[in-house]
Amino acid sequence: MKVSVEDKRIREKNIPKNDRKIVSTANSMGILRIQVAKHIGVERMDSFLFQFGWEMGKADGLELMKTGQPLAQLVVDGPIKHIKSGHINGVDHRCDIEYNADGSLKTLIGRGEWFGSYEVEQHMEYFGLSEEPVCHTLAGYSSGFMSTIFNKPLIAKEITCVGAGHDSCQWMVRPEEVWGEDVKQSVKDLLDRKPILEELEYTYDNLLEQTEFITRLSSFQKGLTSEVVNGRGLQDIADKAGKTLKSPVTIENLSMETIASSGLTEEEREDLYEATVKLVPNFLVKEQNRYTLSSRKEIFELEHYNRVVVPVLVQKQLLGYCSMITGKKESGDYEAEYLYLEHLASAAALVLLNEKAAFESLGRMKGSYLEQVLNEEIPKAELLKRGKFIDIDFSQPYRLVAVDYDNEKETLEEEFNFQERLLDLTYQYYRNRGQQVLTGYKDDKLIIMLFDPERMDEIMDDYTSYIGQYLKHMNFHMGISGVRQDIENAVKGYEEARIALRLAIRKDRLYYDELGVVGVLINSNNVESIQMLAQDQLKSLYDIENHKSHELFETLYCFLGNGGNLKNTANDLSLSMSGLRHRIQRIEDLLEKDLRDPEVSNNLLLIMKALIVLKDIKL
Missing domain, CATH: 1.10.10.2840 (PucR C-terminal helix-turn-helix domain)
Incomplete structure (x- = not known):
């Protein structure tokens, strides 16, 4: 069987270009809704539907305004036109309008209830019950319509919604500035949101920028790690960081004194320190006559520049700070600087940890030597030979100092940690002075063998002040031996220091030489x-x-x-x-x-x- 079908075009004439009506079922709108959510996400769907409704309300508002009807009548006709669109079955509403003397709109409050919202039906069908109102198209339509006829940004907000489990869909219209933060987004935010394609391009550019930054940060970290692995010091890693970042960087001790820097002259370092100390009340903490920052990262705004500061922590102990000098930023975003500085602080911490380990190892070795000297375990000739390995010249004159202190530690562990801390600080103090010294404990007393002992009172005063910066409320009593010339007499020197300490009752320091015949008698x-x-x-x-x-x-x-x-x-x-x-x-x-x-x-x-x-x- 052969069948022929002829296609003839049927045209509806005289339809204005922009007045064409497209018939669509509520179900098709539901399909559109789920596809929008699928392609741009539920979080962006509310903005899309609001804009969709806004444009429809705006178009209907412009159409009704051509009739020349007064505003009050347009407010009545708008909901009727909305019902004819099929979005709702009915509406109850009331609008209270107040005008200024010049006829301009002063304020407006509209409220009402939507019946038979297609959005509720379709959202429930495809998404189920929502936690928030779902009639975004209806709110957009009302907002667009009212904003158009009044020529002022007016926002319709759904207060309760059947799609969110409420009994009815009630709404309110108010000027945008009256809503303030009570609306999720402003009209400008909702209407000016970038298309998804532009947002994807923007996101891609951001990801590319972040990838490049992470690559630079990783390269920076590798460079610092290489310096540490190769045994470089703090000045070397400061130079490496300054060269890479092209900004001045500093590494400071707890008193904010620069111990390594890059990109700064001596004069600039002094100016930086003075500027910091001058602003002590603003961001420094004073403890025991010592200024310290907190153990958090900070940014301090100085007169001509900003100083970004990150703490250097070693085994949870604050040892100093790394800082970068940078220009002022209007955005106030210094996250990149923080990240670079945190890597620099980690490298500085590794250097300090290595120095601490070497320092503790040498300190224990010297403590062991002191014990062997006082126990007369090593012959003089052997001592003189071994002294070269620990940078001690045993042929020099020396004094022995026996130190006692007030200690109220409750547990054995606390006592041990305190003694270790005191021993480390003591050795660190004399090392910084360039003084040859052996330190250790004997009979629960800190023993210091001080070589080339000139200006003893000055040294001891400075030592106790230094220890007091780190160990609060320390009360020292010291017994100091006479000057001994021969290392073989170290035991006698120890006895002299012990005797002097025993008699230092109302004095913080007593020399054996002051005892006279008492020492001989004992x-x-x-x-x-x-x-x-x-x-x-x-x-x-x-x-x-x-x-x-x-x-x-x-x-x-x-x-x-x-x-x-x-x-x-x-x-x-x-x-x-x-x-x-x-x-x-x-x-x-x-x-x-x-x-x-x-x-x-x-x-x-x-x-x-x-x-x-x-x-x-x-x-």
Whole structure:
């Protein structure tokens, strides 16, 4: 069978170009909705549908305005036209309008309810119940229509929605500036959002830029790592960083003093430090007369430039800072600088960690040498030979210092960590001074063997100040030996330091040379003779178990130590003059001696010092 079909064109004449109507079912709009979500994502779908509705509302608004009807009538006709589009089955609405004296719109509030929203039906069909209102096209239509007829940005916002589980779809129209932050997006944001293609191009450009940045950052990190692996120091990695970043960089200690830098002259480094210290109240913390920053990354705005600062942390301990000098940015975004500096800080931390390990290793080695010296385990000739390996000349004169300190650590672990910290700081201090020294512990006392010991008071004052910066509330007592010339006499030097420390009761420092005959007497090791002499001369004051006797012993020792000066003794013991006189009289009665007799007072003081050193009496 043969069939022929002839195609004839049927035309509808006289249809205006822009008035063509396209009939579409609600289901087709639902399909469009799901395809939009599939291709541009649910997050962007609300903007697309709002714009879609806006354009339809704008077109209908322009069409109705051609009729010349007053605004009030247009407000009535708009929802009717919206119903004819098939988007809704019905609407209840009310609009309150207020005008200025010149006839311009002052304020507008519209509210109402949509019935039979096609968007609710289709969203529920394809996406299910939503957490937020879903009538984006309806809101866009109302916003576009009202904004067009009033020539002012007006936003319709859906307050409740059946698609979000509410009983009805209620909405409100208000000027954009009145809504403020109550609307998810402004009209400008919704209408000016870039097309997805442009956004993809923008995203690609950003990804490309980020990839290039990550490549540069990785290359920067490799360069710094190479410097560290090859044993370079802080100055080398600062030079490497400055050359790569083309910006001045610095590495500072906790006091913000530059220890390595690149791209700065000596004068510029001094100016930078002065500018930093000048602004101490703004961003520095002062502790124990030492200025430190926090252990977080910071950016500080100075007069002519900004300083980006990142901490250098080694084993959770803050050791210093890395900073970059950069121009001021309007955006305030310094994330790239932070990332570069964090890599520099990591490299600096590795260098410092290596130095710390070498430092601790050498410190322990020197501590071991000190122990061997004091135990007389190594012959002098061997010591002189080994000294070259630890940069110590054992042929130099030296002093030994025995250091005691107040320590209230509760656990053995805390005590051990504290001793290790004190030992490290001590060795670090003398190393920074370029002073040859051996350090270690013996009988729970810190022992320092100081070679070429000139200006001892100046050195000890500076040492205690340095330790106080890191270990708060430290009270030191030191016993210092006489100058020894021969390393074979180190044991005697240690004994002298120990004796002097024992007698440093009301002084933070005592030299063995100040003891005179006391030191000689005790070194005789005639312990029994001293004890017998004390019992004969001190009588009941030597009864250390008796509290009253101990109190009188302390009073007598302080009185004799002050050369018989009542005022100084009263101040030291926190006694009244009458109370002190009463005690002195009682002591003279007990001892049957005149304490104003120089020979008597000198003999008693000598015996009492000997007892203190022998630990028979503890003050």
